[in-house]
Amino acid sequence: MGGPPRRWIDLHLHSTASDGHYAPAKVVEMAAVRGLAAIALTDHDTIDGLPEAAEAASQHQIEFVSGVEIEAAHGRKRLHLLGYGFDPDWPELREALASMLEQRHARNRRIIARLNELGVEIDYESVQKRARGAVGRPHIADELMRRRVVSGFQQAFSKYLGNEAPAYIPREAIDSSAAIAMIRKAGGTVSLAHPGRVTVSSHLELATLIADLRDQGLSAIEVLHPDHNDAQVRHFGELAERFNLRPSGGSDFHSLGRAVHRGVGFAKRRVPYDWLECLRASPHTR
Ligand code: AMP
Ligand code: ZN
Numbered sequence: 001m002g003g004p005p006r007r008w009i010d011l012h013l014h015s016t017a018s019d020g021h022y023a024p025a026k027v028v029e030m031a032a033v034r035g036l037a038a039i040a041l042t043d044h045d046t047i048d049g050l051p052e053a054a055e056a057a058s059q060h061q062i063e064f065v066s067g068v069e070i071e072a073a074h075g076r077k078r079l080h081l082l083g084y085g086f087d088p089d090w091p092e093l094r095e096a097l098a099s100m101l102e103q104r105h106a107r108n109r110r111i112i113a114r115l116n117e118l119g120v121e122i123d124y125e126s127v128q129k130r131a132r133g134a135v136g137r138p139h140i141a142d143e144l145m146r147r148r149v150v151s152g153f154q155q156a157f158s159k160y161l162g163n164e165a166p167a168y169i170p171r172e173a174i175d176s177s178a179a180i181a182m183i184r185k186a187g188g189t190v191s192l193a194h195p196g197r198v199t200v201s202s203h204l205e206l207a208t209l210i211a212d213l214r215d216q217g218l219s220a221i222e223v224l225h226p227d228h229n230d231a232q233v234r235h236f237g238e239l240a241e242r243f244n245l246r247p248s249g250g251s252d253f254h255s256l257g258r259a260v261h262r263g264v265g266f267a268k269r270r271v272p273y274d275w276l277e278c279l280r281a282s283p284h285t286r
């Protein structure tokens with residue numbers, strides 16, 4: 001080996017197991033090229049990519065942390081929760097993820113039916129071919145592009161799939177308290193993903209929400225994320241301290257061509273290795 005110790009990490013990465021562009025092993029290789037010390041693969045609602053990523057990480061001598069990103073409901077709000085360091089074989093976790101996947105399929109079929117009603121020719125089988133694991137709107141958008149129904153990914157959302165668009169069907173989501181409890185029972189810790197994307201009307205509202213999630217068992221908040229500007233990074237760091245939560249961070253890497261495109265290892269600032277040690281030492285871990 002030799003060389004200086006690798007001190008940076010990335011705890012938010014997507015692969016083809018959900019809506020990322022690269023296979024789990026390729027994402028790990030990109031992290032290795034960046035010289036990262038540790039990574040977590042956090043695909044949406046699925047842990048199917050973890051074995052391949054763990055294997056690749058051991059080849060590249062990168063420390064690997066099991067991860068998942070779950071969409072959860074908190075009252076009328078939708079949040080993304082990042083689970084880390086859990087046992088991927090925990091039966092309750094596997095069952096819950098399987099039922100989320102089922103719900104996704106049912107919802108995707110409804111979106112396709114709505115698109116057909118709108119005169120768009122598209123079938124679910126060809127959409128499913130575009131994904132290995134958790135199929136969602138990004139895969140439908142890709143198929144709409146391939147069929148030249150739309151000229152780009154963004155147009156697929158503005159014209160059809162976006163939350164305000166005609167083919168939007170809301171997705172059922174697990175309650176945040178249930179999601180947090182489940183990850184913790186599987187031996188993991190939970191971080192609130194990209195708080196900058198949570199719709200709130202005031203700082204107080206966000207603080208209240210975070211306090212409530214903390215009471216549900218949240219251990220961390222994602223301070224570093226490419227969406228967060230400097231003021232937000234500072235603000236979320238302060239919130240973490242105020243509520244005795246750990247900071248986490250990652251690139252939310254999906255591909256080199258989409259909105260979050262700054263690559264593996266880039267989360268506005270680099271995420272220090274210490275943060276992983278803090279996360280592990282958090283009182284909520286089994
Ligand atoms: P789903 O989990 O199927 O609801 O898909 C959610 C994903 O769709 C998000 O993670 C984004 O990648 C993408 N997405 C949602 N809304 C938009 C939008 N307005 N523009 C571009 N991508 C979007
Ligand atoms: Zn995604």
Ligand code: FE
Pocket residue numbers: 069080193194
């Ligand atoms: Fe997210």
Ligand code: FE
Pocket residue numbers: 012014069252
């Ligand atoms: Fe993500």
